[in-house]
Amino acid sequence: MNYIEQLKAHALKVTPQRMAILEEIEAAGHIDVDHLYEILRMNFPSISLATVYKNVNQMYELQILEAIKVPNHKLQYEITKAPHIHLACDSCGSVMDMQQCIGELIDSAESESGYRLNHSTVVLNGLCPSCQKKSA
Amino acid sequence: MNYIEQLKAHALKVTPQRMAILEEIEAAGHIDVDHLYEILRMNFPSISLATVYKNVNQMYELQILEAIKVPNHKLQYEITKAPHIHLACDSCGSVMDMQQCIGELIDSAESESGYRLNHSTVVLNGLCPSCQKKSA
C-alpha cells in the first residue's frame, strides 16, 4: 500500500524521515526503536533519535503501526496490516506473522461487549522451531 | 487459586512483598508498575520500587503475569489465567477481560507453525461503551 496516501489521510506531512521510518519497519517486519534508529542512521546519518520516537509514537497512536511485547525484549513495532496472528518466540524474541482469519473473533467480541473495536493485537508466545532445537 | 503454591512451584520464596504484589494485581485486574507501587505503599510503606520491578519482571518471565500494551498507556500487568480476550479502550486505557475460548485458535496455530506455544495475549482495541458516549 501507499505510505504517502496513508500519511496524508492522517494529516501528516510526507517527510523523508517518515518515509524512511516506514520503509525500514516494513523491511524489518518487526523492530524496536533502538534498532530502527541504528538502521536508519546508515542511510540517513542526520536523523535524530527524538524524531524516531516522535514519529513512531504518533503513528502508533494513529494505528499506522502496532506494537508487540515479548518478555525480555523491548516493544517491537510493525506496519498495521489486516488483522492477523503473531507468533512470538520468548527465547530469541523473533516475531512471525501468520495469516489466519480472526475477523469472526473480533465481530463476536464486538457484538457481545458493546465495545467499538478497530484494531487487534494477537500474540501467541512460545518457542520457535529453531529455539526448540537449541533447548533440546 | 493459591499464590503460595504457584510461587513454590517456581522456586520463589513466599515473601510478604510478593504476596502483596500478587494480591494487588489481582484486585486491580490490570495495573502498571507505578500505580501498583503507589497502592502497595498504602499498606506496605517500606516496600521499594526496585522490589516491585524485580518481582513483576521475574513473575512476568515465569508467566505468572502477563502484559498488555495500550497506546498512550504504560504496560499493564495482570495475573495469568486461562487464555482469554482483552478488550482495551484506546481512550481511557481500561482493559476488560472476556471469557471466550481461544484454545482452538492456539491449537491450530501451533500445528501449522511448528512453534511450541504456551501462553497468549489477545488484545482487541477500540472504544469502551463509556468513551463512545463521551466522543459522540
Added chain:
DNA sequence: ATCCTTGCAAATTCTTTGCAGTTAA
C-alpha cells in the same frame, strides 16, 4: 506564508544494579 517537522541538547522519567542487612526454607 504558514504550520508542521526536524535535530539538538537538556530534562525527565523509567528501570536496573550493587550491596549490606534480613528472611524464608
Added chain:
DNA sequence: TTAACTGCAAAGAATTTGCAAGGAT
C-alpha cells in the same frame, strides 16, 4: 545455615521536551 530477597541509593537507559532552523503544502 544458606541461598534468596529486600530496601536503599546510585547508576544507567529510555523517552520526552523546548526551541530555533528548515521544509512541506
